[in-house]
Amino acid sequence: MPNNKNRIHQVIVLFFFAILLSVIGLCFRNFESMSIFWPGNAVLLGLLIRFPALDNRVSLLVLFFGMLITDLCWGTPAMISVGVNFSNITFIAAARWVLLTRHFTRPYPRRLQSLMRIFPASIAGALVCAAIGGIVSERYFHDELFKAWFSWFSEQMSTSILLLPAVISLPRRDELRLILRKTFESSLLPLVALLVTTAMSIWVGGGGSLLFPLPALLWCAISYPLFITCCLTLITGISEIILVAGNVLNIQGENDLFRIDSLSAARLGVAAMTISPLIVSLSIEANKRLVARVTRRADYDLLTGALTRSGLSSRLQSLIAPRNRLAGFSGALFLVDIDRFKNINDTWGHAAGDYVLAQTVHCIQQALPPTSLVCRMGGEEFLVLLEGANEARAFLLANRLRNSIENNAIMHKGNDLSVTASIGISLLNISSVQALDEAINRADEQLYIAKSSGRNQVRPEFVL
Numbered sequence: 001m002p003n004n005k006n007r008i009h010q011v012i013v014l015f016f017f018a019i020l021l022s023v024i025g026l027c028f029r030n031f032e033s034m035s036i037f038w039p040g041n042a043v044l045l046g047l048l049i050r051f052p053a054l055d056n057r058v059s060l061l062v063l064f065f066g067m068l069i070t071d072l073c074w075g076t077p078a079m080i081s082v083g084v085n086f087s088n089i090t091f092i093a094a095a096r097w098v099l100l101t102r103h104f105t106r107p108y109p110r111r112l113q114s115l116m117r118i119f120p121a122s123i124a125g126a127l128v129c130a131a132i133g134g135i136v137s138e139r140y141f142h143d144e145l146f147k148a149w150f151s152w153f154s155e156q157m158s159t160s161i162l163l164l165p166a167v168i169s170l171p172r173r174d175e176l177r178l179i180l181r182k183t184f185e186s187s188l189l190p191l192v193a194l195l196v197t198t199a200m201s202i203w204v205g206g207g208g209s210l211l212f213p214l215p216a217l218l219w220c221a222i223s224y225p226l227f228i229t230c231c232l233t234l235i236t237g238i239s240e241i242i243l244v245a246g247n248v249l250n251i252q253g254e255n256d257l258f259r260i261d262s263l264s265a266a267r268l269g270v271a272a273m274t275i276s277p278l279i280v281s282l283s284i285e286a287n288k289r290l291v292a293r294v295t296r297r298a299d300y301d302l303l304t305g306a307l308t309r310s311g312l313s314s315r316l317q318s319l320i321a322p323r324n325r326l327a328g329f330s331g332a333l334f335l336v337d338i339d340r341f342k343n344i345n346d347t348w349g350h351a352a353g354d355y356v357l358a359q360t361v362h363c364i365q366q367a368l369p370p371t372s373l374v375c376r377m378g379g380e381e382f383l384v385l386l387e388g389a390n391e392a393r394a395f396l397l398a399n400r401l402r403n404s405i406e407n408n409a410i411m412h413k414g415n416d417l418s419v420t421a422s423i424g425i426s427l428l429n430i431s432s433v434q435a436l437d438e439a440i441n442r443a444d445e446q447l448y449i450a451k452s453s454g455r456n457q458v459r460p461e462f463v464l
């Protein structure tokens, strides 16, 4: 029931979006010709990609009827409305197919992959849409077929390349906070350079002036988060198109060198220019994700999810560094070793042993405060760091942990693989990661005593 309610809600929202965006486009429509700016197709397509729940066939129908009804109410003759809006829907369908099809490799998540395919998707959508739209324009507005086709193509292509990235990369609320923080921490110089180069292109004029902001946009792409770069390319691109349309930016000069009209030329020029910063920004984003994945692999043990030794070092380093090294890190260190683990492997096989390791780490994480650092030292030995724990608390927590491991029923393929563990405790107060080794050695000595005294017990280096 709530699903149906959500569905109806989404359909209504999409329908009104289609109406609103059509009205904006219709305001740019000249008498007896097509609109010079039609944002609807790109924005609506972007919404389908950005919000996968909206992405279904019903949505396409809703969009078509939303745009059609608006056009009819605007006074457009029925045949023209049907033709024009059918071509709009073909843009959305064709570009969506290129953005999401599985026929090419899919190494990235849905949003990132779509952003990477914006250029081919915009071309495909614009080609299909212009083929139908051009015929409608020729038939009903008596435009020359090639000119009409080119006008549709250039408008759809440039609007899509400008708007789609910003809509697809639209952040969630929590992402937005992070993006704004990163942006405010960045230098303002790329933005200033963008303003200056745009002003220069107006002042100098001529065909090449459209490209003046390109280096500044690339600088922005390197300096700011992806979404901000998309917004800046959008604002720059639209400003340039408006400046050309309003004859403020004269890209044609005195001679009529262009065979196509200057507005279409400007649109294509702007589209070509704005795709470059997007590509730069995307490759930086993809690179960051790759580095994050590699770091995660290096910092966490794949089998158990516990920190690796290098992961523990960097976590400890990041805890110690901001405290000017004087406060350092003080607390307790546990060395936890599963008892007679070799028997599990020998009796039930290596896979069963792996399962026991993963379950034991889960048990350790559940039994201790969430701030504890749990690291796999190797094999069936784990190190736990508990910040701020004194002797009494360390002993209490270690006993609680030993008890939890003993009572943790581990069932694997119908067999009971429950284990016990021995724990050695040392206390530490260190100002550098290197000093950790000494505390580990002391805990190891206690662990040895625990093992040789019968296992399944806790041995602290102190006397309570």
Ligand SMILES: Nc1nc2c(ncn2[C@@H]2O[C@H](COP(=O)(O)OP(=O)(O)OP(=O)(O)O)[C@@H](O)[C@H]2O)c(=O)[nH]1
Pocket (backbone or CB within 6 Å): 303, 337, 338, 339, 340, 341, 342, 343, 345, 349, 350, 351, 352, 353, 354, 357, 378, 379, 380, 451, 455
């Ligand atoms: N399944 C599995 N076994 C591992 C892994 N790493 C180490 N081992 C095995 O863990 C066993 C450790 O055995 P021992 O060091 O003799 O320790 P133990 O049997 O737990 O005996 P005590 O520590 O003395 O109680 C060895 O058989 C290793 O092959 C792993 O990632 N997965």
